[in-house]
Amino acid sequence: MFDRLEFRQLLSRFPPPDQVPVQPSLTFEAVPQPAGLKVVEDAAEAVSLLAGAKDVGVFTFSEGVGRGSTVLGVGVATEQDTFYVAKQDAMDAIATTLSDRPISGHDAKETELALRALGGGRRDWAFSTFLAAYLLGAGSRDPRLEDLAKEFLDVSLVSTEQLLGTGRKARKPADVSISEAAEFAARRAEAIVHLRPRLEAEMRNLGVDYLFHEIELPLAGVLADMESEGVAIDVPYLKEMQDELGEQMVAIEAEVEQVAGQKFNLNAPQQLAKVLFEDLRLPVGRRTKTGYSTDADTLETLREKHPIVGLILEHRQLSKLKSTYVDALPQLVDPLSGRVHTSFGQASTATGRLSSSNPNLMNIPIRTELGQRIRRAFKASRPGHVMVSADYSQIELRIAAHLSGDPKLLGAFAAGQDIHTATAAAVFRIPIETVDPNQRRLAKVANFGSIYGQGEYGLSQQLGITGDVAREFLAQYWSTYAHLKEYLDKVRRQAREEGFVVSETGRRRAIPDLRSPNFQLRSAAERMAINFPMQSLAADIIKIAMVRLQREIEADNIEGRMLLQVHDELLFEVPESEVDQFAEKVPRIMTGAFELATGIEVETKVGPNWADMRKLAVVRA
DNA sequence: TGTATCACG
DNA sequence: ACGTACGTGATACAT
Numbered sequence: 001m002f003d004r005l006e007f008r009q010l011l012s013r014f015p016p017p018d019q020v021p022v023q024p025s026l027t028f029e030a031v032p033q034p035a036g037l038k039v040v041e042d043a044a045e046a047v048s049l050l051a052g053a054k055d056v057g058v059f060t061f062s063e064g065v066g067r068g069s070t071v072l073g074v075g076v077a078t079e080q081d082t083f084y085v086a087k088q089d090a091m092d093a094i095a096t097t098l099s100d101r102p103i104s105g106h107d108a109k110e111t112e113l114a115l116r117a118l119g120g121g122r123r124d125w126a127f128s129t130f131l132a133a134y135l136l137g138a139g140s141r142d143p144r145l146e147d148l149a150k151e152f153l154d155v156s157l158v159s160t161e162q163l164l165g166t167g168r169k170a171r172k173p174a175d176v177s178i179s180e181a182a183e184f185a186a187r188r189a190e191a192i193v194h195l196r197p198r199l200e201a202e203m204r205n206l207g208v209d210y211l212f213h214e215i216e217l218p219l220a221g222v223l224a225d226m227e228s229e230g231v232a233i234d235v236p237y238l239k240e241m242q243d244e245l246g247e248q249m250v251a252i253e254a255e256v257e258q259v260a261g262q263k264f265n266l267n268a269p270q271q272l273a274k275v276l277f278e279d280l281r282l283p284v285g286r287r288t289k290t291g292y293s294t295d296a297d298t299l300e301t302l303r304e305k306h307p308i309v310g311l312i313l314e315h316r317q318l319s320k321l322k323s324t325y326v327d328a329l330p331q332l333v334d335p336l337s338g339r340v341h342t343s344f345g346q347a348s349t350a351t352g353r354l355s356s357s358n359p360n361l362m363n364i365p366i367r368t369e370l371g372q373r374i375r376r377a378f379k380a381s382r383p384g385h386v387m388v389s390a391d392y393s394q395i396e397l398r399i400a401a402h403l404s405g406d407p408k409l410l411g412a413f414a415a416g417q418d419i420h421t422a423t424a425a426a427v428f429r430i431p432i433e434t435v436d437p438n439q440r441r442l443a444k445v446a447n448f449g450s451i452y453g454q455g456e457y458g459l460s461q462q463l464g465i466t467g468d469v470a471r472e473f474l475a476q477y478w479s480t481y482a483h484l485k486e487y488l489d490k491v492r493r494q495a496r497e498e499g500f501v502v503s504e505t506g507r508r509r510a511i512p513d514l515r516s517p518n519f520q521l522r523s524a525a526e527r528m529a530i531n532f533p534m535q536s537l538a539a540d541i542i543k544i545a546m547v548r549l550q551r552e553i554e555a556d557n558i559e560g561r562m563l564l565q566v567h568d569e570l571l572f573e574v575p576e577s578e579v580d581q582f583a584e585k586v587p588r589i590m591t592g593a594f595e596l597a598t599g600i601e602v603e604t605k606v607g608p609n610w611a612d613m614r615k616l617a618v619v620r621a
Numbered sequence: 622t623g624t625a626t627c628a629c630g
Numbered sequence: 631a632c633g634t635a636c637g638t639g640a641t642a643c644a645t
Binding site: 265267268269270271290319320323324328345348349350351353354355356357358359360362363396448449450451452453454455456457458459461462518519520523524527528530531532534535539567 | 631634635637638639640641642643
């Protein structure tokens with residue numbers, strides 16, 4: 001998103017909010033000349049070098065990433081010393097000694113996992129250059145330590161690419177000499193210690209210090225816990241499904257060959273487009289950069305025109321779900337734990353949401369019958385345990401009501417009404433009891449569209465109605481929620497003036513295209529600006545809840561564990577004996593995480609797996 | 622490496 | 631007249 005993170009430039013796009021005092025000048029003492037770098041072999045000596053240090057910076061040098069990595073050495077820096085430890089007993093001693101004191105690192109979650117692998121316990125983190133840079137830059141790319149050191153310290157660190165090389169000349173971390181590894185890791189630890197006061201000042205200046213200390217930094221440890229915990233999947237069950245789906249796909253492929261009169265690769269959009277639009281002469285819909293679009297929306301409009309279309313849509317679904325989940329998940333089971341361990345991205349989104357990768361457990365299917373079958377594979381595996389889930393109801397629309405103060409929207413939430421039904425009643429001016437399912441569907445699409453900045457055309461496409469009908473519907477919608485409209489217009493206007501947006505918690509997003517002369521780019525930027533305050537506050541509310549929940553779970557010394565977060569949902573694996581405790585704890589903390597004018601509603605469920613769950617309670621507070 | 626597609630909130 | 635809903639990550643294909 002941002003070309004080679006130009007932090008100074010970025011910061012200039014982020015003037016501080018009025019209520020935060022502007023520091024007259026952010027100047028710092030010069031970075032001390034690099035001190036002599038020691039390679040320490042003796043465990044007792046390594047530990048003694050930590051005595052009396054105010055801050056300890058740590059950079060672990062590992063083979064592999066995340067949980068499964070092997071730590072090859074640890075770079076450590078204090079105000080006095082910079083050293084590197086590569087001998088196992090000395091690394092273990094360092095990790096243990098650092099267990100009971102806050103330390104500074106680059107990526108706190110990754111370093112935490114590495115230190116735990118060395119036998120260190122949980123710790124509180126004092127600082128993370130990675131998370132600070134994320135909050136300062138609000139970019140969507142992973143902030144790199146060498147860029148920060150260059151920008152804020154004018155120090156050139158050896159980059160990972162320089163150390164290991166790229167392409168076929170690349171070498172493994174294990175093949176790096178001790179002295180090179182020491183220079184790499186210890187200088188990084190040193191840079192972390194030197195960066196800390198500078199980045200802390202920048203964060204205070206920008207008003208993101210609350211977010212940093214109260215949310216992101218403690219969350220890093222929670223995410224490390226969740227990644228370590230993992231989630232069990234039923235591998236034999238998925239293997240069975242693999243065969244079944246494979247057979248179904250082969251059958252459909254044969255049918256398609258019959259109907260089309262030729263054999264081709266159904267997964268290749270270009271081949272498919274040729275068959276549909278040239279050979280079978282079906283009416284062309286949307287176009288892409290490279291040719292005819294064959295996406296599901298387009299194919300759906302052709303369903304009645306030719307029997308091949310339905311077959312292709314079915315094959316698409318099977319192929320997607322089989323390759324992405326049924327085939328992939330069993331291969332990602334960790335042989336040691338027997339579970340899958342995702343990686344949560346804590347600094348990879350522009351809105352403050354988390355992301356999940358390797359595997360992505362935030363997009364496990366749920367909407368279709370086949371999707372439900374896949375979700376069923378995620379199960380409570382420990383004896384006597386069950387899954388408990390808790391999700392926020394309509395959190396973004398509640399936030400929209402809260403931020404806009406729209407009386408109609410607030411009133412509907414206050415009355416405990418189904419928000420889409422209430423919207424339909426108001427827009428169609430009919431009694432709420434008489435709203436039919438189609439009217440509710442229209443209202444639901446409009447409600448979601450409004451928080452994404454959707455316009456008339458988008459709505460008409462989404463609903464399959466004409467532009468005229470969409471215009472009339474939207475006119476009624478916006479006259480119903482006139483205050484919401486006013487609020488969204490204000491966000492758009494202010495964003496355009498300032499070039500960035502700020503959330504309730506102080507989270508920021510720079511959107512340079514807000515000033516683009518190009519209508520299309522500018523419009524897209526405005527939609528991002530409109531959505532940001534709602535999506536990002538929702539992200540922060542659940543993050544606050546996660547931090548508080550994990551603290552309470554630890555303090556109460558109970559067995560149940562937080563496993564996953566999926567934007568507005570938390571998933572736990574708990575002993576049956578603790579279900580009542582979680583059913584009280586989880587909604588209390590989730591609803592108490594932030595005060596919204598609408599109140600917050602949380603629904604809890606329990607069951608043997610992630611698909612078959614019965615409702616426990618709906619808690620409003 | 623880029624594009625199209627589609628899984629989720 | 632423009633083009634058309636926000637935020638992600640994984641897969642397969644084509645280059």
